Amino acid sequence: MPGESGSSSSSSRHPKQKRKSHSLSIRRSNSTEQDRAGYQRDMLDGQDSKLPISLRSNLLDLFGQIEREFENLYIENLDLRREIDTLNDRLAGDGQTIEGGDPSKGALKTKASHSTSQLSQKLKTTYKASTSKIVSSFKATTSRAVCQLLKEYVGHRDGIWDLAITRIPPVVLGTASADHSALLWSIETGKCLLRYAGHAGSVNSIKFHPTEQMALTASGDQTAHIWRYMVQLPPVSQPPADISVPCEDDLELSDREEGETDEGPFEVPTIRVATATLKSHQGVVIAADWLVGGKQVVSASWDRSANLHEVETSELVHTLTGHDQELTHCCTHPTQRLVVTSSRDTTFRLWDFRDPSIHSVNVFQGHTDTVTSAVFTVGDNVVSGSDDRTVKVWDLKNMRSPIATIRTDSAINRISVSANQRIIALPHDNRQVRLFDMSGARLARLPRSNRQGHRRMVCCSVWNEENQSCNLFTCGFDRQAIGWNINIPALLQEK
Incomplete structure (x- = not known):
């Protein structure tokens, strides 16, 4: 599920910081939904397209789902990067080094790589699941006349x-x-x-x-x-x-x-x-x-x-x-x-x-x-x-x-x-x-x-x-x- 990749590190965040981040996320989500709804209305009303309105609306909805999934994962990835930077600064202030003093090669790098891998996998899964609804309506043949x-x-x-x-x-x-x-x-x-x-x-x-x-x-x-x-x-x-x-x-x-x-x-x-x-x-x-x-x-x-x-x-x-x-x-x-x-x-x-x-x-x-x-x-x-x-x-x-x-x-x-x-x-x-x-x-x-x-x-x-x-x-x-x-x-x- 979206958000799992950042759940373990979010527990160290201050309660006020959590509430502030959560409130900001809600406002951002509401604003994004309003902008997206307005954009979709403009697309359906103003664009000169030969596609039926129902099909265009369905396509916009499917691609909107892909966009929302990518946006959520992108925000999580930014939060993880900020946390990594904060921990690196704290460790540097304490005079500690991570595997030869190169944080990019230590455990935090492994964690970031895991997060990036999850992001890639989720995007791939979302893309396949959403576009399959579109592609399935186009019948293809396996051999040519x-x-x-x-x-x-x-x-x-x-x-x-x-x-x-x-x-x-x-x-x-x-x-x-x-x-x-x-x-x-x-x-x-x-x-x-x-x-x-x-x-x-x-x-x-x-x-x-x-x-x-x-x-x-x-x-x-x-x-x-x-x-x-x-x-x-x-x-x-x-x-x-x-x-x-x-x-x-x-x-x-x-x-x-x-x-x-x-x-x-x-x-x-x-x-x-x-x-x-x-x-x-x-x-x-x-x-x-x-x-x-x-x-x-x-x-x-x-x-x-x-x-x-x-x-x-x-x-x-x-x-x-x-x-x-x-x-x-x-x-x-x-x-x-x-x-x-x-x-x-x-x-x-x-x-x-x-x-x-x-x-x-x-x-x-x-x-x-x-x-x-x-x-x-x-x-x-x-x-x-x-x-x-x-x-x-x-x-x-x-x-x-x-x-x-x-x-x-x-x-x-x-x-x-x-x-x-x-x-x-x-x-x-x-x-x-x-x-x-x-x-x-x-x-x-x-x-x-x-x-x-x-x-x-x-x-x-x-x-x-x-x-x-x-x-x-x-x-x-x-x-x-x-x-x-x-x-x-x-x-x-x-x-």
């Missing part, structure tokens, strides 16, 4: 907002770009196979029909288009380059030089007319998705509504209203008639169409800034990402509070969750892509060095676990999509 950059898909003339993988053969990659076009790519060769140029504005999202060769795109021209495609995969002349880079490489990648350009114009088949055009919105259509079965689609718009349409007739079936600000994303459940919409109003909403006669809605306020996306997993979970730099995992059976929270250092864009490994891929504004498991443990960070990785904001990620090589794709405002091979060791998957 291996990430391989396999292919870059370059051809768009502006940033890429979204990407998707076809669900039926031939399996191709689709990208939606601010250059008003959507492109289909051969995953193995990186060659562009088809261009859709039917929109008059930025193409903000792309999704493929579950059983037919049809694509659904949403655009800034206030429409969503359904269009058919036919592609033939080119032969693979050689296997993709195997470029293996540790995921934790911290080397920074310099931005592309202003003079550099992407690949020049290329000749590909182009589709300019949609099979169906959905014109029910009064603002930018930011996202659209197919409901299970592919007979209906849902679209989300900046007009603060989401609309449900029949695919065959293009008829508007339902208008989903309630969000207070622009919608940012929509997603459908892979096996049930459930829709989740995200908004700038810091909420996401769960819409239930399983009962044809009842269309229920639930509102979830789990974030403090724009919810950039919320997606379903194969199980009974919803994962939401936000500009507040957090990702939260929710249980559909109990959505009162998240079952896991991931805190990051940058705003998060359109996330995706792998069906088999249940790994969350987080694309960030700061050009990073990070991987977490469903419990919130960090697994990897994709490389962004040696002129690999994204050079601008990463907008979207999508998993493709049917392909054993390219199983993750990302895209960003550097006008390229990237195919990755993510190898998560079995040890990490079991955690």
Whole structure:
């Protein structure tokens, strides 16, 4: 306990001296507590920090405990030094010497060394005990995932907002770009196979029909288009380059030089007319998705509504209203008639169409800034990402509070969750892509060095676990999509 190191010598102190020292210590302690409380209030009220107030308060309290422990031990050490000096003066006045006249080598030195050792040990114990409360909240992994950059898909003339993988053969990659076009790519060769140029504005999202060769795109021209495609995969002349880079490489990648350009114009088949055009919105259509079965689609718009349409007739079936600000994303459940919409109003909403006669809605306020996306997993979970730099995992059976929270250092864009490994891929504004498991443990960070990785904001990620090589794709405002091979060791998957 603090104070033990000076207890034996304090008995020789005069009673008045004891009371005076005790009173001074109390006044000093009260003054210190008042100063510390005032400082803590100033820190919580005035400091510009992104940390939640509760977490900041907890951190200040923990470090305050360390400071108080150090202060008590420091005062004890000063008292011991004064007593040693007093005894040395008394012995010197009596003409006595200590082991050859050098007090620093005698019994008092041993006592002082013992006190210093106790001080060091107590500080070490206090530090470990207090900081363990902080460190325990940060989950660490014992081994690192291996990430391989396999292919870059370059051809768009502006940033890429979204990407998707076809669900039926031939399996191709689709990208939606601010250059008003959507492109289909051969995953193995990186060659562009088809261009859709039917929109008059930025193409903000792309999704493929579950059983037919049809694509659904949403655009800034206030429409969503359904269009058919036919592609033939080119032969693979050689296997993709195997470029293996540790995921934790911290080397920074310099931005592309202003003079550099992407690949020049290329000749590909182009589709300019949609099979169906959905014109029910009064603002930018930011996202659209197919409901299970592919007979209906849902679209989300900046007009603060989401609309449900029949695919065959293009008829508007339902208008989903309630969000207070622009919608940012929509997603459908892979096996049930459930829709989740995200908004700038810091909420996401769960819409239930399983009962044809009842269309229920639930509102979830789990974030403090724009919810950039919320997606379903194969199980009974919803994962939401936000500009507040957090990702939260929710249980559909109990959505009162998240079952896991991931805190990051940058705003998060359109996330995706792998069906088999249940790994969350987080694309960030700061050009990073990070991987977490469903419990919130960090697994990897994709490389962004040696002129690999994204050079601008990463907008979207999508998993493709049917392909054993390219199983993750990302895209960003550097006008390229990237195919990755993510190898998560079995040890990490079991955690």
